[in-house]
Amino acid sequence: MADASYVLNVSPVIPVVTIDNPSHAVPLARALVEGGIGIIELTLRTESALESLRLIADEVPDILVGAGTILTPSQADAAVASGARFLVSPGVTVALLDHLLSLEVPVLPGVATVGEVMVVLERGLNAMKFFPAGPAGGPSYLAAIGAPIPQVQFCPTGGVSLSSAPEYLALPNVSCVGGSWLTPRSLVETEDWAGIARLAREASAL
Numbered sequence: 261m262a263d264a265s266y267v268l269n270v271s272p273v274i275p276v277v278t279i280d281n282p283s284h285a286v287p288l289a290r291a292l293v294e295g296g297i298g299i300i301e302l303t304l305r306t307e308s309a310l311e312s313l314r315l316i317a318d319e320v321p322d323i324l325v326g327a328g329t330i331l332t333p334s335q336a337d338a339a340v341a342s343g344a345r346f347l348v349s350p351g352v353t354v355a356l357l358d359h360l361l362s363l364e365v366p367v368l369p370g371v372a373t374v375g376e377v378m379v380v381l382e383r384g385l386n387a388m389k390f391f392p393a394g395p396a397g398g399p400s401y402l403a404a405i406g407a408p409i410p411q412v413q414f415c416p417t418g419g420v421s422l423s424s425a426p427e428y429l430a431l432p433n434v435s436c437v438g439g440s441w442l443t444p445r446s447l448v449e450t451e452d453w454a455g456i457a458r459l460a461r462e463a464s465a466l
Contacts, residue, residue: 264366264387268435270299273463285312289320291453295460301328317343333359394419406433
């Protein structure tokens with residue numbers, strides 16, 4: 261089991277990115293680096309996601325590339341084989357958590373309730389993804405969890421924006437936030453890498 265705490269401290273924002281066309285993967289990752297963001301969570305929501313992951317891992321060494329939307333052990337294995345240096349799941353089951361803990365890369369299991377936090381904490385992990393952050397209760401919910409369970413650090417993701425991120429980041433139990441606003445589909449499809457670098461610069465300054 262690898263320690264995931266450093267993953268939460270690379271950047272104030274972890275971009276959560278879905279790439280449909282693998283030819284966009286490398287320039288997108290380079291635009292994030294140009295904007296001061298040294299990490300990317302590439303979701304496994306498209307058929308070509310593993311190819312995009314492999315390209316970023318091979319060609320953009322300056323970014324810490326991870327795989328998100330891990331739902332099954334086989335997805336986790338495929339992502340690691342493609343070069344993922346950390347894994348993120350939207351939630352956890354016993355079987356998935358067992359498998360994630362057997363791997364040599366850091367993992368951020370998704371949690372949404374106090375009970376789920378306690379289950380993951382029992383397994384020796386104190387870095388977690390809080391998802392879906394907005395619908396699950398937002399900053400006030402995380403603040404409440406921090407009172408009885410202060411040792412857990414979260415990356416809230418889901419409904420987080422540039423405007424709402426500071427309220428999360430002000431909490432002592434939040435190290436960073438996850439957000440898709442850095443790589444909007446409109447900019448990716450038009451290959452506006454300068455626009456993405458600009459959004460990355462705004463996020464890195466949080």
